[in-house]
Amino acid sequence: MHCVIVGTLMELRICHLYPDLLNLYGDRGNLMALSARARWRGIEVRVDERGLHDAVPSGGHDLYFLGGGEDRQQRLAAQDLRESKGAALRDAAGRGAVVLAVCGGYQLLGRYYRPAEGEDLLGVGLLDLTTEHPGPAAQRLIGNIVIRSALLGGATLVGFENHGGRTRLGPSARPLGVVLSGYGNNGEDRTEGAVSGHVYGTYLHGPLLPKNPVLTDHLIGAALRSRDPEMVLAPLPDRVETAAHNAALARAHGLYPSKASGTGVHR
Amino acid sequence: MPGRVAQAIEPGVVRRLARRLSAGVVIVTGTNGKTTTSRLISHVVQAAGLTPVHNRAGANLATGIAAALVQHSTAQGRLRGDLGVFEVDEATLPVVSGPLAPRSIVLTNLFRDQLDRYGEIDIVAGRWQRALSGAAGATAVIFNADDPLVADVGTGYGGPRVAFGIADVSCGIGVVEHAADARYCYRCGSRYVYDAVFFGHMGLYRCDGCGWRRPEPAVVATDVRMLGIEGTEFTLQTPAGTQRVRTPLPGVYNIHNVLAASAACLRLNVPFETITRQIGTFTPAFGRAEAVRLNGHQAVVLLAKNPAGFNEVLRTVLREPGDRVVMIAINDLTADGRDISWLWDVDFEMLAPGAAPIVVSGLRAEDMALRLRYAGIDEARVTTVPSIAAGLDAAAMAAGPARRLFVLPTYTAMLELRRVLQKRGLVRRFWEQ
Numbered sequence: 001m002h003c004v005i006v007g008t009l010m011e012l013r014i015c016h017l018y019p020d021l022l023n024l025y026g027d028r029g030n031l032m033a034l035s036a037r038a039r040w041r042g043i044e045v046r047v048d049e050r051g052l053h054d055a056v057p058s059g060g061h062d063l064y065f066l067g068g069g070e071d072r073q074q075r076l077a078a079q080d081l082r083e084s085k086g087a088a089l090r091d092a093a094g095r096g097a098v099v100l101a102v103c104g105g106y107q108l109l110g111r112y113y114r115p116a117e118g119e120d121l122l123g124v125g126l127l128d129l130t131t132e133h134p135g136p137a138a139q140r141l142i143g144n145i146v147i148r149s150a151l152l153g154g155a156t157l158v159g160f161e162n163h164g165g166r167t168r169l170g171p172s173a174r175p176l177g178v179v180l181s182g183y184g185n186n187g188e189d190r191t192e193g194a195v196s197g198h199v200y201g202t203y204l205h206g207p208l209l210p211k212n213p214v215l216t217d218h219l220i221g222a223a224l225r226s227r228d229p230e231m232v233l234a235p236l237p238d239r240v241e242t243a244a245h246n247a248a249l250a251r252a253h254g255l256y257p258s259k260a261s262g263t264g265v266h267r
Numbered sequence: 268m269p270g271r272v273a274q275a276i277e278p279g280v281v282r283r284l285a286r287r288l289s290a291g292v293v294i295v296t297g298t299n300g301k302t303t304t305s306r307l308i309s310h311v312v313q314a315a316g317l318t319p320v321h322n323r324a325g326a327n328l329a330t331g332i333a334a335a336l337v338q339h340s341t342a343q344g345r346l347r348g349d350l351g352v353f354e355v356d357e358a359t360l361p362v363v364s365g366p367l368a369p370r371s372i373v374l375t376n377l378f379r380d381q382l383d384r385y386g387e388i389d390i391v392a393g394r395w396q397r398a399l400s401g402a403a404g405a406t407a408v409i410f411n412a413d414d415p416l417v418a419d420v421g422t423g424y425g426g427p428r429v430a431f432g433i434a435d436v437s438c439g440i441g442v443v444e445h446a447a448d449a450r451y452c453y454r455c456g457s458r459y460v461y462d463a464v465f466f467g468h469m470g471l472y473r474c475d476g477c478g479w480r481r482p483e484p485a486v487v488a489t490d491v492r493m494l495g496i497e498g499t500e501f502t503l504q505t506p507a508g509t510q511r512v513r514t515p516l517p518g519v520y521n522i523h524n525v526l527a528a529s530a531a532c533l534r535l536n537v538p539f540e541t542i543t544r545q546i547g548t549f550t551p552a553f554g555r556a557e558a559v560r561l562n563g564h565q566a567v568v569l570l571a572k573n574p575a576g577f578n579e580v581l582r583t584v585l586r587e588p589g590d591r592v593v594m595i596a597i598n599d600l601t602a603d604g605r606d607i608s609w610l611w612d613v614d615f616e617m618l619a620p621g622a623a624p625i626v627v628s629g630l631r632a633e634d635m636a637l638r639l640r641y642a643g644i645d646e647a648r649v650t651t652v653p654s655i656a657a658g659l660d661a662a663a664m665a666a667g668p669a670r671r672l673f674v675l676p677t678y679t680a681m682l683e684l685r686r687v688l689q690k691r692g693l694v695r696r697f698w699e700q
Contacts, residue, residue, distance in 0.1 A: 026611030032641045142606075143605065160606045160607075206608050210638075211637065244633040246633070247632075247633035248634070
């Protein structure tokens with residue numbers, strides 16, 4: 001494939017926060033998608049993993065990623081995030097670098113998370129939202145989910161959600177999308193995820209990025225443009241991605257994709 | 268649905284029927300290995316003169332156990348059998364352990380598959396802990412020392428307990444895989460230090476933070492020799508004796524199953540010689556490395572249902588010499604786990620070297636194809652055939668006479684595969700196994 005690269009910037013610098021603690025639900029697939037789709041365009045990729053107590057220098061990365069974790073791991077990460085990474089993340093948001101957080105990480109970007117048991121976890125406050133778990137007896141919000149994102153020109157995003165916490169957005173965060181099928185932030189107001197500048201949070205895993213290449217490219221482009229405003233990404237052949245996206249759409253609507261698409265063989 | 272009917276008519280039916288099993292009840296629970304371990308226990312105790320009552324593979328919720336008890340009862344309520352061997356879904360243990368009043372509970376392992384059903388892995392462990400704290404002191408807990416989470420539950424039990432485990436660092440894969448679930452001590456939060464990792468988070472571990480370490484197992488495998496798809500040879504050490512054994516079950520995970528069954532049978536006072544003899548004659552169940560004839564050549568079916576298990580299956584397949592075709596069939600029904608994001612925690616990158624054709628199939632065939640693309644596997648090697656019957660045909664055709672076919676299905680994909688093969692007269696009917 002011939003790649004047309006406009007601009008001169010040739011490296012995407014990714015900071016993967018808490019790869020050990022927050023790595024539920026195939027989260028590493030998000031890193032694979034970001035890395036592969038940049039490399040396929042001839043862009044170098046560097047992924048730095050930063051765990052508990054590791055310092056994160058301000059200005060060193062174009063994209064920061066936080067995955068999901070169970071309550072215990074999330075509690076360990078929450079305090080460390082505020083103490084040793086909060087400044088770098090606030091700096092990133094200020095200069096237009098991308099911050100992407102999924103599930104447990106998403107909750108930590110908000111103001112606080114009130115778990116089913118135990119004390120509140122204070123977030124870093126990059127997104128104007130709060131999350132509360134309605135108690136151990138409450139139903140978890142679990143299942144396939146489809147949202148429509150105005151931010152991405154009305155594109156659908158597909159994934160799987162599995163969370164106990166209910167998230168409510170404040171006035172300065174807008175949702176990533178509106179729920180077409182599934183629960184979303186709280187199962188009530190049809191919002192899903194949150195966006196503020198280039199800080200993105202969502203409950204969608206599955207993982208999020210491989211099956212939603214429109215979002216992946218949006219994030220890669222935004223991350224690179226934080227240093228090179230002229231950067232334009234060349235398109236990629238997305239036949240396999242699109243097939244998986246469409247199969248997930250059908251599955252979320254209770255269809256069996258194999259029946260929907262017949263028994264045809266496709267390469 | 269005889270089980271559900273009987274439960275509705277008489278809620279105490281499980282309790283009353285179970286009490287009529289003169290040799291008592293053994294429960295096997297955990298994420299992986301339930302079917303193999305309970306079938307192996309049945310195979311051994313039969314040679315010791317007992318008649319086991321078994322629930323059908325997969326029927327491991329409360330209704331499935333009630334159904335098994337009812338089906339094995341005469342109209343007068345007498346049971347045709349004297350020992351209950353029940354595989355129990357990990358979340359069902361708290362529901363059935365009271366009514367069944369088991370002699371032993373076998374805890375195999377805990378992996379984080381099916382989180383969509385159970386919430387989080389810590390929650391399942393917590394439920395086990397509470398279920399065991401309510402168990403009678405007469406119940407023995409037989410547990411896997413190599414799984415830190417299971418060992419934590421097992422050692423916390425106040426009644427009789429038997430730990431089993433592997434004591435051979437050469438079984439190790441060296442590093443903690445991405446698929447490992449329990450990397451941090453459940454007591455103090457420090458990172459576990461491993462002298463050997465067998466697969467996933469199974470291994471010889473300790474915590475330098477609080478001093479918690481793997482309990483010393485009483486039933487042990489040493490001097491392990493892996494024979495690929497042909498099985499495994501090892502020395503079985505128990506308080507009742509030591510003997511070299513060979514099992515036709517492949518993979519490190521099956522060593523744990525053999526150890527678990529051996530410990531359970533010793534607890535039932537089965538002679539050690541009977542146990543070691545029966546280990547060698549136990550044949551795998553469908554989907555557990557059973558070879559089937561397909562259009563004149565051999566296909567091997569290996570159930571793969573979560574990241575650590577899938578990695579172990581991939582390693583087993585890749586150790587086999589010769590050319591191969593791999594068929595991967597992924598479903599996302601409730602019994603598989605509806606969330607297929609775990610595919611991204613499996614190291615499919617292992618398949619990237621070489622040129623073996625790969626057929627992806629099942630309800631989430633397209634997700635699997637996508638996973639392979641990001642594993643760096645050449646698209647020309649991958650064929651997507653969502654229908655499992657058509658996928659099997661495509662894979663068999665690609666295999667031809669010269670290549671071996673390995674089929675790696677999730678649970679319900681395996682059931683469908685078996686139905687397809689039954690229709691063609693290639694496998695025995697489900698309930699005859």
